[in-house]
Amino acid sequence: MMAKTFNYKGVRVNAFGIPMVRSFQKKKSKTLKKKRDQYYASFNSPFSEKAPKNLIIMYDIPHSLKKERDWFRRHLIKFGYEMIQKSIWVGPSPLPKQFKDYLEEIKIGDKFKTFRLAKSYNSSISAMA
Numbered sequence: 809m810m811a812k813t814f815n816y817k818g819v820r821v822n823a824f825g826i827p828m829v830r831s832f833q834k835k836k837s838k839t840l841k842k843k844r845d846q847y848y849a850s851f852n853s854p855f856s857e858k859a860p861k862n863l864i865i866m867y868d869i870p871h872s873l874k875k876e877r878d879w880f881r882r883h884l885i886k887f888g889y890e891m892i893q894k895s896i897w898v899g900p901s902p903l904p905k906q907f908k909d910y911l912e913e914i915k916i917g918d919k920f921k922t923f924r925l926a927k928s929y930n931s932s933i934s935a936m937a
Contacts, residue, residue: 848879848914851907853887855900860928861890863901867920876916883907890931898929 813828814821820828865884869877884891889899901924911917 859900862925864923
């Protein structure tokens with residue numbers, strides 16, 4: 809007689825609900841962990857806090873590149889950018905050349921557009937509207 813197997817959220821479990829892990833699955837998870845240990849480069853902000861905010865960045869980075877998208881947002885904050893909407897940010901210009909080159913390297917360089925403003929953005933105006 810064969811033992812009855814159960815699945816819970818896509819994982820094979822025994823009758824007590826404890827996951828049943830095969831030896832090849834353990835090896836696979838170790839290789840995935842090594843891949844996730846890769847960190848992206850970090851850049852320092854070349855802008856002062858009082859730099860005029862005259863550049864709009866609009867991006868559409870797909871969910872499959874979530875790690876890169878989160879990294880990009882953290883660096884926009886580090887550079888002094890303010891979020892207008894989830895994927896529309898305003899801040900100082902121009903973006904550093906090394907930063908733009910690195911965006912090309914991690915394959916998100918073609919996923920954003922920049923627009924130069926004629927006058928600097930003032931966040932107090934948008935707060936009153």
